[in-house]
Amino acid sequence: MPAASNRIIALSALLCAGGLADAAPATAPAAPRAEVLHWWTSGGESAAVRTLADAYRAAGGIWLDTAIAGSEQARAVALSRIAGGDPPTAALFNASRQFRDLIDQGLLNDVDAVAEREHWSQFLPAVLLDTLRVNGHYYAAPVSIHMPTWIWYSKAAFRKAGIAAEPRSFADLFAALDKLKAAGLIPLAHGGQAWQDNIVFRAVLANEGGADLYLRILRDRDPRAIASPEFRRVLLTFRRLHAYVDAGSPGRNWNDATALLITGRAGVQIMGDWVKAEFASAQQNAGRDYGCIAGFGPRSPYIVQGDAFIFPKSADPQAPRAQQLLAATVTSGAAQLAFSSRKGSIPVRADIDASTLDYCARLGVEIMKDKSRQLGNDEAYLTPDQNGAMADVLTDYWNRERDVAQVQKSIAAALRD
Amino acid sequence: MTSVIRRRAPLRAALNPAWFALLPMALAAVVVYLGSFLWSLRISLTGSRSLPLHDYVGLAQYQRLFANDRWLHSLQNLAIYSPLYLAGCLALGFLLALLVDRQLRGGGALRAIFLYPYALSFIATGLIWQWLLNPELGIQQAVRAWGFPAFRFDWLVDQDHAIYAIVLATIWQGAGLVMAILLAGLRGIDPDILRAARVDGVPGWRVQTSIVIPMLGYAFATAALLLLTAAVKLYDAVVAMTQGGPGTASEVPAKFIMDHLFGRANLALASAGATVMAITVVALLAPLLYARGRAARVRA
Structure with missing residues (x-):
């Protein structure tokens, strides 16, 4: 962990230096910082989430990892931090009705800009899309599709x-x-x-x-x-x-x-x-x-049992930028392939070549091609x-x-x- | 003149430094305990789901609560569990205290051994007993391997006996504390009384039942109070041993409340359950405390 934080410091120093060289310090945008709260703590899971963190860093962001063992505990912490006014930048939820209350209460930022630019509606399965898109707005970025049965x-x-x-x-x-x-x-x-x-x-x-x-x-x-x-x-x-x-x-x-x-x-x-x-x-x-x-x-x-990141509203004016970069990064084809192969899930995108995945995952990708x-x-x-x-x-x-x-x-x- | 003195006395009592020292604790008790209770009560009258709301729905949550099979089953389990746990801990704790009090050689070591389980968390206790009672790993398997293939001890995986498995494990954990409390009481009994009884030729069992146990009244009451609160908030041992299973056979109210508070995102129903539990405890304890207070006043 000290090695990782050193890397974060080095990276942010590097980015700051770049910003200083390019423009006046007053207008230099800081690197987007995302505190990501999730429950992926077992060996395979943390290897999988590391691929997302690496992709986010490669895209110029700073990933602050808050891992809490147990999905229920992690969601409870996320909910109480949102209710208490100190939300993480992104929190993992199941792509489900679990965060519908948060949407109804107006506590989440949408990521419509990313979803429309990347045409999410064209490659996400409809059942997954229905959980993320409420009243025409996208409130979560999908990361994986598990099949529970x-x-x-x-x-x-x-x-x-x-x-x-x-x-x-x-x-x-x-x-x-x-x-x-x-x-x-x-x-x-x-x-x-x-x-x-x-x-x-x-x-x-x-x-x-x-x-x-x-x-x-x-x-x-x-x-x-x-x-x-x-x-x-x-x-x-x-x-x-x-x-x-x-x-x-x-x-x-x-x-x-x-x-x-x-x-x-x-x-x-x-x-x-x-x-x-x-x-x-x-x-x-x-x-x-x-x-x-x-x-x-x-x-x-x-x-389809999806996992997705939600993006709580916060007082930090920089948060939406960090959230949108995260939404774009975790749904990118390369990140999806790297993540799925370690997590055991299949990619959320139907438009990428899944031939490098294992036999069962390929079977799943094949079935998913039939929307019915x-x-x-x-x-x-x-x-x-x-x-x-x-x-x-x-x-x-x-x-x-x-x-x-x-x-x-x-x-x-x-x-x- | 006398009326002036009488009026001043409470003021002087209020200015007593001891009361100042107690003030932070008193404030914490009022704000934290009473405040939380009132907050739960308020939430239980709303339709709150993941987050607290202010849409009052009257007693609808209480109606739903008492129409819920799992909640009713949880209450029933608590009604089975609490008396057995209390009686088991008090009886075993008393016997252990007598044993240690006999000034046997190694009494100190025995006391440490008996008290040791209490230093374990319920989660650790639960895990140990889960292994011991698991029919494929624990006692049943061991006894069968010793040449009794028909031996059965599968309470943990049996719908009708799972709650008794939890009684067993938590008595093992709680008896040590009762022993420590009663031991302190026993050491406080004047040895002259016991000697006098011996001189009078009173039989040993009679000394225990007519002299020792009545003199330990307050120690027993303290232990019972501690055990009762532990019984009502029983949660972690169940989670570690059975997760409320098999099925819903060993569900308890605290687990119902915790599950609905977080996993099931139903703050209002969980608060209704918590309020019912709090009111029940107060209703049980109030007469007890009143009687104790009266007895103390009469003696004074």
Whole structure:
């Protein structure tokens, strides 16, 4: 860290010197300074965020890093600093309704100038764009697209259980899980925490229910869809998966579940593409040691879970310049490629060559080319409060035998408010 | 003449340097505690989400709160947890205090060992017990490996027993403090009383129940007060051990409030929960404090 701050000082000294040489000191613009608040603290994540900081510095800015472990804690700090009048220049949020209150209260600067100059509307997926663009103004700069409901499998475990082909439907998946169980392995490596139960639910909703039902439930909160027999089937399939987890599942962290796949003790995990960092740090390769299934069938949806920087208003008159430079830098093609390869996500731009990314990411980029297969994450449609209330119902149902009709009623009630 | 003296006395009391010394603390208590309470109360009557707003919605948040399954389940868990935690800590703490008080050789070392868990945070306690109670790693696995393959101890991952696992871990953590408080009380009992009881041939258990425990009344009350506040604000041990799971089986009110305050960006609902908890605690403690105050006045 001292090395980094020395570099910042050296760089700013250099820039100041340049300014002095070129123009009168009074009019010399200081280098844009951006304090960036984010939650990317694990090994792979900090390597990824470093590429953004390097790109910002190369573009002439000064990047001040404020990393806070835990996305919820980081957002809580950002919110209280904004409410307290001491906001960071940029703060990381999920591209979702999480910052809608801030927009409504007039606390964010827009980055329309950058978005229009760079034609964001032409290369950003619509589901991502809808979370950033409110009333025609752009309030956040997207940095990554994660897909939360990948189905990962250990090739070693599949070989041991005698499973020859990759599952192509839920029927195949259940057959594979049965074989894994018969071979004495943990069929489904699952971390029994509410948000992970929720990920499994969304995987079933998107693949078994389909894109249409997904949107009617999460976007429209349609009581008829929630009461429908199709949704009942989704809930039953979701619950059926519970029979394939091991006794140690409740409370387990997602990366401990991934470790079960890495060591070949478990067969399948349903989780976001951030697990690739775990496989990578164990020297395992996509396609060789583990497989990734984005969904079942040629029309299976791709759920877009975006991360984006928001730009709070502040008393500092220089802030908008620093914010716009940041918005332009993090969305540039080169920064997107460098960042995605370390983060495990895919680039937010559809107009760049993704052939250098790993096998699963290329698969994702390919699916994203079909606009009809893009779906927003639950948070893109629901308020954090509605989403949390539904997660409470789902985690309760996952852990406890309950009448499905009751669960449908509870979900309808959770989404009503 | 007498009325003049009577009127001056409070003034003199108010000018007492001790009161000046206490003033900053008193101000902090009023501003920080009472101020925060009033602020929460106000927010709980609004529709605030991520940020505080002033759109008053009456008691709508309280209606929503008491229609919420998770909140009701949290209250129920607290009702199970608090008495067990209190009783467990007091009983175990008292036994430990007696043990250490017997002036055994190594009593000092024992006292340090028993008090040591209290020096750990709830998070560390929770993590240790999470490992111990994890059926794949901890006690269950160890006993099975010793040749009892049918042994079961899976409270932590069992819907019906998860809250008791938390009781167990937090008693282990809290009993040491009770021991330290009661030990101080025990050392304050005049040994002549105990000697007199022995001369009179009073049996040992009777000495404890009729002499020692009543004389430790204030020490027990202090310990109980500390334990009760710890029980009401129970949060970190749950987060470290179960995250409220499996499902919502071990959810507690403080966790409901924290989740809604930040992750779920619903300041108003969280404030309503906090207000309900504060009022409950005051309602429980007020009669207790009143009775104590009365008893003290009667004795004076």
